[in-house]
Structure formats: structure tokens, C-alpha cells
Amino acid sequence: MSALDQLREPALTKRGLSDVTVVPRRTPATWVRGGGLTTLLFLLPLLFVFGAFSWYPIVRTVIMSLQHTNLVQPATWVGFKNFEQVWHDPLFPIAVKNTAYFAGLALLFGYPVPLIAAVLMSEVRKRRGIYSALAYLPVVIPPVVAVLLWKVFYDASSAGAFNTVLGWVHLGPYPWLQSQQWAMPSLVLESTWANAGATVIIYLAALTSVQTELYEAASVDGAGIVRKVWHITLPQLRGVLLVTMILQIIGTAQVFLEPYLFTSGGPANATLTVLLLIFNYAFGNSLGGDYGAATALSLMLAGFLAVFSLVYLRATRSWSTR
Amino acid sequence: MTDGEGSTGLISTAEWHKRSVRWGIGGLQALLLFALVVGGLGPILWLAKGAITPTIDTITHPMGLFQHGTAWSNLKEAWSTVHVGRYFWNTVVIAFGSWASQLLVATTGGFALSVLQPRYAKVINALLLTTLFVPAVVLLVPLYIEIVHPPLIHHSLIDSYWAVWLPAGASAFNVVLVKRFFDNLPREIFEAARIDGAGPFRLFRSIVLPMSKPILGVVSIFAVLASWKDFLWPLLVLTNPNEQPLSVRLPSIQAQTSLGVFLAAMFIACLVPIAGFLIFQRSFLRGGGLGGALKG
Numbered sequence: 228m229s230a231l232d233q234l235r236e237p238a239l240t241k242r243g244l245s246d247v248t249v250v251p252r253r254t255p256a257t258w259v260r261g262g263g264l265t266t267l268l269f270l271l272p273l274l275f276v277f278g279a280f281s282w283y284p285i286v287r288t289v290i291m292s293l294q295h296t297n298l299v300q301p302a303t304w305v306g307f308k309n310f311e312q313v314w315h316d317p318l319f320p321i322a323v324k325n326t327a328y329f330a331g332l333a334l335l336f337g338y339p340v341p342l343i344a345a346v347l348m349s350e351v352r353k354r355r356g357i358y359s360a361l362a363y364l365p366v367v368i369p370p371v372v373a374v375l376l377w378k379v380f381y382d383a384s385s386a387g388a389f390n391t392v393l394g395w396v397h398l399g400p401y402p403w404l405q406s407q408q409w410a411m412p413s414l415v416l417e418s419t420w421a422n423a424g425a426t427v428i429i430y431l432a433a434l435t436s437v438q439t440e441l442y443e444a445a446s447v448d449g450a451g452i453v454r455k456v457w458h459i460t461l462p463q464l465r466g467v468l469l470v471t472m473i474l475q476i477i478g479t480a481q482v483f484l485e486p487y488l489f490t491s492g493g494p495a496n497a498t499l500t501v502l503l504l505i506f507n508y509a510f511g512n513s514l515g516g517d518y519g520a521a522t523a524l525s526l527m528l529a530g531f532l533a534v535f536s537l538v539y540l541r542a543t544r545s546w547s548t549r
Numbered sequence: 550m551t552d553g554e555g556s557t558g559l560i561s562t563a564e565w566h567k568r569s570v571r572w573g574i575g576g577l578q579a580l581l582l583f584a585l586v587v588g589g590l591g592p593i594l595w596l597a598k599g600a601i602t603p604t605i606d607t608i609t610h611p612m613g614l615f616q617h618g619t620a621w622s623n624l625k626e627a628w629s630t631v632h633v634g635r636y637f638w639n640t641v642v643i644a645f646g647s648w649a650s651q652l653l654v655a656t657t658g659g660f661a662l663s664v665l666q667p668r669y670a671k672v673i674n675a676l677l678l679t680t681l682f683v684p685a686v687v688l689l690v691p692l693y694i695e696i697v698h699p700p701l702i703h704h705s706l707i708d709s710y711w712a713v714w715l716p717a718g719a720s721a722f723n724v725v726l727v728k729r730f731f732d733n734l735p736r737e738i739f740e741a742a743r744i745d746g747a748g749p750f751r752l753f754r755s756i757v758l759p760m761s762k763p764i765l766g767v768v769s770i771f772a773v774l775a776s777w778k779d780f781l782w783p784l785l786v787l788t789n790p791n792e793q794p795l796s797v798r799l800p801s802i803q804a805q806t807s808l809g810v811f812l813a814a815m816f817i818a819c820l821v822p823i824a825g826f827l828i829f830q831r832s833f834l835r836g837g838g839l840g841g842a843l844k845g
Contacts (some may be wrong), residue, residue: 262665262749263667265665265748265749265750266661266665266667266749267667269657269658269660269661269665269749269753270657270658270661270662270667270673271657272653272654272657272658272718273654273657273658273661273673273724274673276650276654276715276716276718276719277654277676277677277680277719277721279695279715280688280692280695280715280716280718280719281680281688281719281721282676282680283691283695284687284688284691284692284695285680285683285687285688285691287691287694287695288687288688288690288691291690291691291694296694298694298697298698344581344585346559347574347577347578347581348578348581349558349559350558350559350560350574350578351578356830356834357582358581358582358585359834360826360830360834361582361585361586361589361590362585362589363589363826363833363834364589364590364593364823364826365588365589365592367774367822367823367825367826367833368593368819368822368823369777369778369795369796369818369819369822370778370780370796371778371780371795371796371797371799371800371818372596372796372799372815372818372819373592375799375800375803375815376592376595376596376812376815377592379599379808379812380592382611386608386609386610386611387611388595388611388612391610391611391612392612420588420592424589428834432835437559439558442558442559442561443561446561446563446564452559452560452564452570452574455559456559459559460559477684481684481685481686483686483781484780484781488800502686505686505689505690506781509689509690509693510693510785516690518690518694521689521690522687522690522691525684525686525687525689525690526687528684528686529683529684529686529687532684533682
């Protein structure tokens, strides 16, 4: 490379003479000499992996949603037909309603519990590590194992694990996953169990940054514990609370594993979610997938979540930064 | 995180000395501990118990404790007859490859973007951040088709572990995490090394990597765990049962095995994540907060 540099040297000096004050222009040669090639070499794994498995597929999704593709014949452009087809699919409103129901229930069950637990845990004086370890333990269990284990617990016969325990206090037996009414709450219950620990850890970390002087000041003013939580702890956690809420909504809007493994969307489509519908469009039919409809619906979901997040951030902005 | 008598948290020392507070809060905390033991540990203990209990006992008396003795044979049968041993090995191989791919991409990419800083780094950073906001489901179908009909090589990657390893590397979260850590390393050391004649490769291998062990540990733990948990993607691209990981095989073997053996298989699938959690507890509990802070 140094030989090449020497060859290029006269050209550089010549230009340097004609325009002395200006920094030498960037040419491929100066780029290489400045280490540009080495930098690119370091970036190569990132560019290859993200280009091939992230950026290109994102663009491809948009293209495929406007095409009719079955992998055998060449793709044909169909405009917005795929979107229309999904929009008029009788399963579409059911999936949307079920997903919203799941997200809503998950918020109701799963949002306050980690917060209360974290506030209580942050005031534990001895062996707090045991609390957080126990809370986090379900998070490390592989989700497939968690779902299949809970499926055993949810056995609808009176000898099922949950029904046995409830039987001790003369409740049940409940049909759990087999009833249209109970199936979705059952899914939410398992999902909350599996995920709440991660949120607890986030809150515990956030609680350590609450300014303790304020507690002292409030105590001096005669505020009790409940008032301190309400007027100091919660306002200071505001930012974190708003973020965990939107992250939870975005996460639950994409629920797949629970309905897929627990119920396959049943009974009578009571747990058919948007992601399960996408999966069924693309991979549910052994004869070949309707990739156009699947990509169209996935884009509709992504678009909805993007708009929802923007509206949410805008609506809560004044409140979160005050 | 330190907490002693002198600390003033939400509940002041004076308040702790009040009997009503001590009993009220203490009672709530004891209740919470009970709930955590029953809720967090209970299901896993039940699974461990079920793994060594005869199937018939688990079915008739799920909450009983070894009425008719134990059945350690469940574990042995799951491991060899149901081939859980092989699926376990597959899971290890998949996790190892995914880990290597994620670490390679995150360290080299993070080094280039943070330390070498080419002019176009801004563009790449923006593209990486964009992918953080795209829901994973958007990628699912085109990625699958790309694996079935890869451009340029014209040979399906279905049933090849590369189909899992390579896409695993495309984790923008890892790159951002590692890049931020590199950003905070002292620049003076890089300058000193440059003056001493160290090139980018030397800088990367002898200075940046050794100084980054903490973050590489966190990324490694989460990479292995994420791979161990993954279900949908390996289900789609690994169609040969002999190559599938545990998470993909478990739902399929449920129908063919007795409950006791199935519970044993699930218990085996939990062992590595639980052992990892117990060993690297600090990283998990700190990293959980780290991830949340970054997402925020």
C-alpha cells in the first residue's frame, strides 16, 4: 500500500500547490490511507447481517404487501388488494378485538402488581436479594415450558392442579382454557406470571434514584407513608411508569406464543390474536402461504403501533417532563 | 442498593420504630414473600416434583407429594428414549452459534461506530435505531422467504443452523448497548495506543475488548438465554426433528409421551436457564434495569 501511496504523492502535491489553503480533497486514495478500508472491514459483519436479515426484509415486507406471491410463479403487483382482503376477512375484527382484550386485561392484571411489589421490596431491610431473585425466576423459564406447564395446571377436570387447590376452598372446578369466557383471562394470567418479574426489576432500579431528601422533608411536614408514596414516589417514577406502560402495550399487542400453544386460537376463535392470524395466513395452510395478506396485516399492526406510540408520547409529554 | 438502619428511604427510621408501621409494612412484606415463594418458586418446584413422580400419581393427585414413591426413571426415559438428550445438544449448538454471531456483530460494529467513527457512522446509527422500533413480526415472512430462496446462493437454508445463527446477529439492541459502553471508555488510552503505533486491529483486540468484559458478559448471558427461549423462528426454519431445539420439540413430544416423562423433559429444558440465573444473578438483576433504562 505504501508503494501506491508514493505513486499518488506527486498528484497530491500538485493540487496542494494550486490551492494551498484548502485541505486535500477526499479521494479513494486518501480514504484508504486514512483507514477507511479497515473501518469498513470492521463494519462488514454488521452491514451484512443487518442488511440481509433486517433492513432488506423490512423493505421486502412493504413490497410483498403490494404483491401476490406464492413462491412458485413470479410475483404480480396487486396494489392494495391484500389490505382490502385482510380488512374484509371476518376473522380480522375478531383478532383485533381479542388482541385489544388481551392487552387490556394484561394492563389491568400486570401493570399495578409489579409496581406495588417493587415499592414494598425497596423497603425490605434484610435479604432483599431473595425477593428480587424470586420475582425474576419465572422470567428465565423458557416461555414454551411456562406455557406447557400452565397448560397442565389448567387441566379442566376436577383433578387438575388449579382445580384441586381451588377445590380445597370449595371453588370450581373451572373450565379454564376450554371455555370461551375463561380462555383469554387464563392466557393473561400465565403471561403476567411470566413477565411481571422483568418489570419489577426495572422499577426497583428506578426506585433507587428517587431523591430521598424529599421523603425526609415530607416526614418533617407530617406526611404518612401512603401520602409519601402518592406525592413523592409515584411522581418521581412517572417517566419510567409511562415507558413501561407503552412497552407493555406494544408487547402484548404482539402476543403469539400463549394463544398458539395454549389454545391455537380456540375455543371458537376466542383467543385468535392478530399475530396468530398473521401466522395462519402465512404458514397455517400446508398448500402454500398467503404471504401478501400476512405482510399486509403485519404492516397494519406496525403502522397502528407506531401511530399509537406517537399519540401516546404526545399526549403524555407535558405530564412526563413536568 | 445498600440499606441499613441509618438509611432514610420511603419509610424513615422513626417510622420504623412505630409498632403499627413495623407490623403493617412488615406484614405486607411477609405476605409478598409468601406470594413470591408460592408464585415464583412454586410452579418450578411442582415441575421438579412432577418430573420424578409416577405419571398416575401426578394425574390423580397433582398436589400430593410422592404417595407411591418416586420415579427417577422419568428423567432417564426422557433423556434417552424421547431423545431429549439430542434436543438438548441441538439447543446448545444453536445457542452457541447465535451467541458467537451476536458478539461478533456487536463488538466489531460497536468498535467501528464508536472508536473509528467513519463519516457515514451517523447513517448506520440512524438505521440501527430505526430497526429498534420495527416490530419483529414485520420481518417474519420476508425473512422466511429469504431463507427458503436466498438471493445469490440459490440453495435453501432451511434445516441449516445458519438460518438461525445469522439472523440472530441482527440485534440492534446489542450493538447500541456495546457501542454505548465503548463510547464511555477513556479516549486518552486510544490516543496513547495510537501514538505507540497500535493499528485498529491491535486497538480492538488488546485494549477495547479486554476493557469491555463487563458488557460482553451481559450481552453473552442475554444472548444465550434469548436463544434458549426462542421458539417461532427455529420452528419455521428447522423442519427436521433431529435438528430442532428443545423449545420446538416440547410441544410435539407432549402427545407421544406420558405426563411424567413429559414433565421430566420440561424440567431438563429449564435447568440451564435456571443454573445460569443462579450463577449470574447480579448481571440478570442489574441487566434487567439496564435494558429498561436503555429502552426508556
